Amino acid sequence: MDTTKVYSDLLAAYINPEIRIIALEGSTRSGKTWAALQLLNTIMYRTKKPRLISVVSETLPHLKRGCIRDHRDMLEADGMYDPNAWHDTDKIYRAGKGAMEFFGADSPGKVLGPARDILFVNECINISYDVCRHLMVRTKEKVILDYNPAFEFWVDSKIAPRADAVILHSTYLDNDKLTASQIAEIESNRDTDPEWWKVYGLGEKGSKQGLIIQNWDIVTDLPPRNTWKKAYIGLDWGWSVPSAIELVVLGEGGEVWIDEIGYAPNLDNPEIAKTIIAAGYKDLEIIADPAEPKSKAELRNFGLNVPDGIVKDIDLGIRVVNRYKKHYTSRSLGSIDENRKYRYKQDIDGNYTGAPVDAFNHAKDAERYVFLNRLSNISSGFDVTVGSAARK
Structure with missing residues (x-):
């Protein structure tokens, strides 16, 4: 498994018994989501006891285009993907005693449903705090969040002040797997769109000000x-x-x-x-x-x-x-x-x-x-x- 600095930082936070919530904040292409899925796949395959991992994003279509596809690509690249382990109707993958389920935050029955051991909320900035709170209180062990900081939201006010939480910042420069053309494409926005560059290039806090589409x-x-x-x-x-x-x-x-x-x-x-x-x-x-x-x-x-x-x-x-x-x-x-x-x-x-x-x-x-x-x-x-x- 080929990993990045983001994975190493995430692993160090995950094994720290004093940390429950890990927020991966950063720019586009920094490898936040990939690193989270790498860690969760490792846990799923190696767990010695039954362990359920929930991967959640705002909608199921969003998951299909993102985390579900990344999950499969990752396992296939390592020669570990078993098509018989994937249950498409329930969107769950089983390996040994571990299982990873995928569902959208717009599914009330899932959000308010049974507990899980580990929770990963992908692009949590697009999900309300009330929904995420329901998910977190039904999580027995660790919570991982990831997001581009397009504007200030509930992670800043509800999660960052907690003693059992850590925010790990990263940018595309922390991902040594990017090609030169990918880096050039990201950096081409430095002078043409300063607000985009601030959030998606530097991984710094942006603002809703200036957004065109309203209502x-x-x-x-x-x-x-x-x-x-x-x-x-x-x-x-x-x-x-x-x-x-x-x-x-x-x-x-x-x-x-x-x-x-x-x-x-x-x-x-x-x-x-x-x-x-x-x-x-x-x-x-x-x-x-x-x-x-x-x-x-x-x-x-x-x-x-x-x-x-x-x-x-x-x-x-x-x-x-x-x-x-x-x-x-x-x-x-x-x-x-x-x-x-x-x-x-x-x-x-x-x-x-x-x-x-x-x-x-x-x-x-x-x-x-x-x-x-x-x-x-x-x-x-x-x-x-x-x-x-x-x-x-």
């Missing part, structure tokens, strides 16, 4: 289709960066639901068309980036409705977006991630300029095309500035 939450699923008032597909093309395909639904009460249909780089137009059709939305109007007339024409060849005359005003579009209460389905991982990172530029004095940083905005652009071109006047009978169905 949103995460939900399990869309409302029943027979309650939809209007629905559209927002599309922003990418290649080396993700193409974003977002379903935007105006529901009862003047609120909006957003479901991510596709979010990936290297998608050509036939793949985009097939994604929309396979999702069952061939009949919906596709509000797409007006700067791509050839791509729009190609989508029309698949029988899709892609109108012209789309307005692209960024500032006005953002204002319309933020008038609505927005519900993002938990599987909309790319769009949710952008909500947490899409922010305004800062001047040399640290003041926000009102101009967005041109990054983490692929899904935001796709959604904005719909809001600006189809929802800016559609709810004229509603007061959407507060996201409610109050009649004017």
Whole structure:
């Protein structure tokens, strides 16, 4: 098993009998999550008594893309993965007397369910303290948390002051497994996006100030289709960066639901068309980036409705977006991630300029095309500035 400094620091804290809670705070790519899973896998395989480890993140889709995939990759790399040990329905892996279960913090039955021996909460900054407290009081031994410190939250006020807790800080420089190109990509943000660099480069405390997308939450699923008032597909093309395909639904009460249909780089137009059709939305109007007339024409060849005359005003579009209460389905991982990172530029004095940083905005652009071109006047009978169905 090839380890890093983060793993060594974590192991030292774990074997310290005076420490119960270990918080791994730091930059992107510092190896926090990987180190935690390495330690937990070692415990699972070597335990001499029955021991249950719970790995929790905000939603199951988030876990599938992150910890569950990392867990499998790690064991396969060491020649230890046994497909018969993985129970996909229950999301649990068993090895000897040890077991590791994975579940989302949005599952009340799991959060308030039976106890475990060890708890690992991945990206705990996205989970409320009340939920995490329920998990911790049902944990017999150790608690491990990890997060990028995007803003001050409950770890700072509830965990850091505890005598039985330790915060281990790390940055990408502590991960000697990164390639030169990965390091260069991280460091390319040093001058272009100071707030991003502060949090994800240096691993220092950031702020919610400057975040663009407001008035949103995460939900399990869309409302029943027979309650939809209007629905559209927002599309922003990418290649080396993700193409974003977002379903935007105006529901009862003047609120909006957003479901991510596709979010990936290297998608050509036939793949985009097939994604929309396979999702069952061939009949919906596709509000797409007006700067791509050839791509729009190609989508029309698949029988899709892609109108012209789309307005692209960024500032006005953002204002319309933020008038609505927005519900993002938990599987909309790319769009949710952008909500947490899409922010305004800062001047040399640290003041926000009102101009967005041109990054983490692929899904935001796709959604904005719909809001600006189809929802800016559609709810004229509603007061959407507060996201409610109050009649004017």
